[in-house]
Amino acid sequence: MIQNITLRSHVGADGQLHLNVPTNLTETDLEITVLIRPVMEDRRPPEKFSEWWSKQLAKFPDAADKAAERDLRYEYLAGHYQL
DSSP: OOOOOOOOOOOOTTOOOOOOOOOSOOSOOOOOOOOOOOOOSOOSOOOOHHHHHHHHHHTSTTTTTTTTSOOHHHHHHHHHHTO
């Protein structure tokens, strides 16, 4: 049985990571795989191009009036490249 456990820990000034991993196993050999990934403060996904583009258009005074008129090139890119 493979079990996936996600833990959060803190690395001290000594640079050593100490883990206490709870298991329900006893008296057995285990193979352990460790993936080290720094915790990002902002866990939101990156901004999509379409969201960035909308913000850029909003900077122009007449962009709000033309919000219904989408640039066909943008629609093509968004549809084909999942922007």
